[in-house]
Amino acid sequence: MTEIPPAAPVPPQNTPPGNIPPGSFVPGGTPPGAPASYVPARRRRRSIFGPLVLIVIGVLFLLHHAFPYLHFGYLFRAYWPLLLIAWGLIKLFENVSARRSGDTSRPFMSGGEVAVLVVFLVFAGLVFAFDRIHERFPDVDFGDTWSESGSPITEDLPVQKVSPNAPISINTPRGDITVFADEDNELRVIATKTVRSSSEDESRRRGRQITVTMNATNGGWDILPSVPSSGRRARIDFEVHLPKKVSLALQTGNGDINVNGVQGTINATSLNGSLEIRDSKGNVTGTVQKGDVRMSNIEGDVHLQGHGNDVSVSGVKGNADIDGDFLGSIEVDNVSEATRFNSSRTDLSVLRLQGRLEMDSGSLQISDVTGNVKLNTRNRDIEIDNVVGRIDLTDAHGDISVSLKKAPKDEITIANES
Numbered sequence: 017m018t019e020i021p022p023a024a025p026v027p028p029q030n031t032p033p034g035n036i037p038p039g040s041f042v043p044g045g046t047p048p049g050a051p052a053s054y055v056p057a058r059r060r061r062r063s064i065f066g067p068l069v070l071i072v073i074g075v076l077f078l079l080h081h082a083f084p085y086l087h088f089g090y091l092f093r094a095y096w097p098l099l100l101i102a103w104g105l106i107k108l109f110e111n112v113s114a115r116r117s118g119d120t121s122r123p124f125m126s127g128g129e130v131a132v133l134v135v136f137l138v139f140a141g142l143v144f145a146f147d148r149i150h151e152r153f154p155d156v157d158f159g160d161t162w163s164e165s166g167s168p169i170t171e172d173l174p175v176q177k178v179s180p181n182a183p184i185s186i187n188t189p190r191g192d193i194t195v196f197a198d199e200d201n202e203l204r205v206i207a208t209k210t211v212r213s214s215s216e217d218e219s220r221r222r223g224r225q226i227t228v229t230m231n232a233t234n235g236g237w238d239i240l241p242s243v244p245s246s247g248r249r250a251r252i253d254f255e256v257h258l259p260k261k262v263s264l265a266l267q268t269g270n271g272d273i274n275v276n277g278v279q280g281t282i283n284a285t286s287l288n289g290s291l292e293i294r295d296s297k298g299n300v301t302g303t304v305q306k307g308d309v310r311m312s313n314i315e316g317d318v319h320l321q322g323h324g325n326d327v328s329v330s331g332v333k334g335n336a337d338i339d340g341d342f343l344g345s346i347e348v349d350n351v352s353e354a355t356r357f358n359s360s361r362t363d364l365s366v367l368r369l370q371g372r373l374e375m376d377s378g379s380l381q382i383s384d385v386t387g388n389v390k391l392n393t394r395n396r397d398i399e400i401d402n403v404v405g406r407i408d409l410t411d412a413h414g415d416i417s418v419s420l421k422k423a424p425k426d427e428i429t430i431a432n433e434s
Contacts, residue, residue: 068106166212166219166251173205173230176237178259181280183236185265189243191253192289193268197260197277205230205239206255226250236262263298272307281316299334308344317353348373362393367405388426 178184178201186193191208207228213219222244231238241252253271263280266273270288279297290307293300299316302309304324311318317334320327326344329336335353338346341360348355348369355366355373362380366373371384381399382389388405391398394412401419406426409416412433 068102166210167216167223168208168210169220169223171207171209171228173207173228173239176203176230177201178203178237178262179235180259180261181263183234183263183265184256184258185233185236185238185240186254186256187238187240187267188252188254188269188271189241189250190270191251191268192271193254193256193266193273195256195258195264195266195275195278197279198257199260201259202257203237203259204257207241208253208255209241210251210253212249222250226252228252309342344376346373346375361395362391364393365390371402 180201184203205228209223209226209228211219211222211226213222225244226241228239228241231240239254239256243250243252251271258278260277260279262278264275264278264282264284266275266283267285268287268289271286272289273284273286273291273293275282275284275293275296277295281298281300282293282296283301284291284293285303286305286307288306289304290309291302291304292310293302293314294311295313297315300311300314300318302311302318302320302322304320304322307324308326308328309320309324310328311320311330311332312328313331314329315333318329318332318336319339320329320337321339323340324342324344327338327342327346327348329338329348330350332351333353336348336351336355338348338357339359346357348357349372351366351369353368355364355369357364357375362375364380366382366385366389367387369382369385372381373383374381375396378395379397379399380391380393381401382403383401385403385405388407389400389403390406390408392410393414395414396411397415397417398409398411399417399419400407400409402421403418404422404425407418407424407428407430409418409429410431414432416430416432418428418430
């Protein structure tokens with residue numbers, strides 16, 4: 017038998033210290049031949065900016081799905097600088113933390129952060145575009161495989177007697193509410209139920225599953241539909257005839273509200289739709305998140321709040337208060353008492369507006385006022401014409417013009433920051 021000689025030992029390979037890349041892993045910690053002062057390079061910490069952006073995107077998706085009326089396109093347009101502020105604070109914290117621990121400072125922006133930022137901007141753009149399209153075409157349902165129209169079913173609810181000043185409440189998750197004031201003392205309600213589906217038969221079947229109830233409460237009536245889970249895309253429109261002397265509480269999640277001739281108080285809320293109230297003798301409170309608002313010939317006070325597009329208020333015997341950011345034009349005329357407007361850019365108070373107030377994104381005109389005018393705004397051109405009382409104007413980055421038909425009797429204060 018032939019003996020195999022043992023293999024020759026492999027001589028150890030010592031790498032000169034000068035050829036060892038900084039931060040290379042060496043078993044035992046210190047490479048052979050390295051000086052005693054050798055310190056391996058520290059690894060850079062990963063930034064938390066990317067994970068935070070992903071968390072924010074997930075939260076926004078969840079909120080947009082759960083609360084579609086919150087108008088996220090508008091919120092992003094108004095508050096997008098907060099993203100840059102948060103980004104800067106995170107980078108500052110990471111650099112300070114790295115210096116304290118002896119780690120290597122991160123660059124201003126890594127390739128991964130650029131990609132995450134692009135994803136966030138694309139997401140924000142899609143949300144903004146969705147809000148704008150849904151605002152103009154509220155009945156379009158993205159991702160719904162059903163047809164765009166259903167087969168309506170009309171139901172006449174039992175006629176009820178109504179006592180004077182009785183409270184009437186109507187609530188529909190999706191649909192228009194139209195109210196007519198009549199001379200008699202009867203409450204008549206016509207409910208039109210429409211469910212979009214793949215066929216007319218299926219639409220009618222699902223429509224018959226929707227029930228509308230009238231419950232007697234507190235001397236008045238509550239009208240409320242009951243929609244099963246299979247009818248989530250159902251629309252229930254209400255046409256209501258009732259006595260003039262009642263108080264109303266109306267709400268729709270997606271639809272228009274129209275009230276004519278009611279003499280009691282009115283509280284109307286539309287989360288995605290327009291609001292029109294005419295010829296009312298009581299106080300009117302309106303809340304909108306999208307859509308236009310028109311109120312005319314109101315003998316009580318008017319209070320409008322929320323967000324929306326165009327606003328028109330005229331012929332108010334009491335006060336007119338408007339609170340919120342409305343993206344369209346605002347027109348107010350003939351208000352007997354105080355007119356107040358408050359938004360993120362403007363704080364306005366006008367006493368006894370006999371003429372007209374017009375405002376859009378870049379200008380504001382006020383004419384024919386027999387009381388005081390106080391205005392604090394920015395980035396608007398201001399025109400004041402024929403104001404009898406005191407004038408107090410504060411503006412920034414806009415032009416101011418004041419015209420008076422008579423010599424002023426009260427103080428005029430104008431401050432304009434360029």
